[in-house]
Amino acid sequence: MPPLLPLLVLSVLASASASAEQDVYALGKLKAALVSDTTPALADWDLAAAPPAHCSFRGVSCDSAARVVGINLTGMPLHGGSLPPEVALLDALENLTVAACSLEGSLPASLAALPALRHLNISNNNFTGPFPVPIGAGEPYFPVLEFVDAYNNNLSGPLPPFGAAHTRLRYLHLGGNYFSGVIRESYADLAALEYLGLNGNSLSGCVPASLARLKRLREMYIGYFNMFNGGVPPELGELHSLVRLDMSSCNLTGPIPPELGQLAHLDTLFLQMNRLSGEIPTQIAGLKNLKSMDLSMNELTGEIPAGLANLTSLTLLHLFRNHLHGNIPEFVANLPNLEVLQLWENNLTGQLPAGLGKNSPLKMLDVAINHLTGQIPPELCAHGTLEALVLMENCLSGPIPGSLAACKTLKQIRLGKNMFSTSSVPAQLFDLEEAKANMLELTKVVLTSQL
Template sequence: MASSAMTKTNITTDQLALLSLKSQIISDPSHFLDESLSPAISICHWVGVTCGTRIQRVKSLNLSNMALIGRIPCELGNLSFLVSLDLGSNNFHGNLPQEMACLRRLKFLDLSVNNFSGKVPSLFGLLHHLQVLNLGNNSFTGSIPRSFSNISTLETLNLKFNSVEGQIPKVIGSLVNLRVLNLRGNNLIGSIPLSLSNASRLETLDISFNSLQGNIPEGIGNFHNMNWLVIQANQLTGPIPFTIFNISRIEVIVFARNSLSGTLPNGLCNGLPKQKGRYLSTNKLRGHIPTSLSNCSQLQILSLPENEFDGPIHSEIGRLSNLQILGLRTNHFTFHLMHTITIVSYYFRILFYSTLIAGIIPQEIGNLFNLVELAMEENQITSSVPISIFNVSSLQLLSAWQNNLSGFLPREISGNKLIEHEISYTICMFGWSELYFNERIMRDALWLRNRTCKSWCDDTNSDYTMIEKGVLGLYGSGCPLWPGFSSGRDKLGIRARFMAPG
């Protein structure tokens, strides 16, 4: 009888804890809890509740994605057999109760995408069985508690997009089972601790969008299981440790928007067979692009804009058959476009502007059947615009202003698929180039521009024709170059200067 009474009491304790939680929920727009969390129904049949098979106690509670609004009551700490708690993607708010430290069996805790506030609770350091701690997308403040180092079983620690401040504690390196560390979008300062390299099982490290300073530790090369390494938008300086390029499992490297310097190693891709994305833009990197880049056979995105690279872009880059985005703008490259992109058919964005590209636009560019954007602004490109580019049905942005283009705008534009399919946001900008065309082509160009402009510009009464001193200018005073972008006070739609024949 005593055992039966004890079991009944324990079940009642769990029931009261959940009823207390329900009482703190002030909005349940989908009415998930109205009928299910009722004393008339067995607690193990309540929505989101899973009980143990041997001991009838609440083992799991999942109320995620229900748009619930409320607070977490202290009675929740009485769910002493709870192993998994998921309240993610709701609108819970306020501080977390200290009584949550009593959930000693807890292995999985997801409170992400809510409005919890207060300092990051140190109480989680008492939950020695915890494997997943997800507090991302809340309003937690304070520093990362050193007590987290006591959770030796922890595999995932996610604090992204909070207001956490201070330094990354050195004791984080003692979490030898850690596989995911996401501290993205906080107010962290100081340097990347050298001890972090002791967490050698890390597979994902994201410490981007903070204010971290100093060098990238050489020890990061010890992360032999690393897949994603993201440290963009900090204030990091110094060279990129070459050891990083020996992590054979790495797929994505994102070092953009720092102040990193130095060169890239000659054997850049020799040990990176799985790499798919490399983002190094907006740094102070210099030197030539190694020819070994062509060994990154799985590379899909190569982003190098706004650095100090120079020298040639070797034709070997054409071997990257999976490449989709190639960004080289605002560097000091000197190469001929003809030699670079004639054999790759999978590109959907090529961003070459503000480099020193010379040569002509090759006819073979029409073979890039997935091309969406081609930006070649402010270069030294000569000759005419090839007809083949207007046969790329996926093309949405073609920009080549401030070059030395000449010749006729192809007559075939009058019947190309850009017009027939009315593709949104198509912009043909050949500004500051001299392109001759006849009256028919002029009408088609105006019609195309006006049609596409209407899809995202409120001002449809703009004057698109202005003939002045033999120069035909296509101006759209109410249309930006593309959505959300303004080019000067007049918001020129096409900043172009076309010379009429004769």
């Protein structure tokens, strides 16, 4: 009998006249499913009150005809509550937001039949089972949906069957669940889509090259725990509206496509923790608006491309744990906005650029476990922003600059396993911990030397 309940609800929807009384009835069913006997939530939902009193219930909004058009219960502690099939009786409902309410159970199939629903936010709950699918042939399936956020639940099964019919859908976040199978080819037909979040699932197969048809897409997150075959489709370079691309930790192989250099609006490129190989393409220099680039923990080879000098908006550059060789280019010291530079565990040689820290508000420098020689640049803290300096396991030598001892922002410094003379350590370096006025925490000072 339970499987007939969604059909019964739809039958009631078809036969009942749209009315505020119908909404009050549906709110009663909703309250009964959401609230346990021990939970004081929704205490003001007095279902004995006549319409339009229900429009004053907490989290409920109505239109001029006293029809319920919005329910927003964000953050309300509804531990153990669930969504009942009768939610589909709210046939004027445009916005259903029950984020971070500790809701459980499965999502009712009847949810997909809501004729006016534009905004659905069920994020940060404990919903299980599949996302609703069409109840039957010819039945409506979220016909006017524009926004879906189901992030951080326990949903499973295949991704929901959105496609070309969903001409209004512009935001789709299904990350942080257990969806499995492939990324549906039909997602490439979501012509209005601006945000796609599929990260943190159990997806497999290849990343569809057809996603390049999403010409309005601004943000795409498809990494973390997904395990794709193959690499980054070169066609993604056609996503000219893209601002953020995160394909981290999802088993990607092969080279970084040079076509990504065509993404002129991109400000974030995260491809870390994959198995990408080959050299960093020089075409990356075309990403003039790039602020954060993380290519760490791959199998990249070659040198740091000279074209990265064009990335003058760059604040974060992570290339650590690859197989890069050659010098750290001098232009790195001239990137005016650089705050974080992590190049550790490569095969880099030569000296640190002498001007590091002079021309940018450097906060963190980590070049540990390379083959660097020469001295520590004297102006690493010229902007008074340096917090972490990790130079250990290189072949650095010479004196330790006294300017580091005057750097009141410094919290971590690791210089061990180099060739510094212990007599070159400024005594004031050990006074940093006493700078209480600056709330400093000198967490670790390692100055052991290889003599």
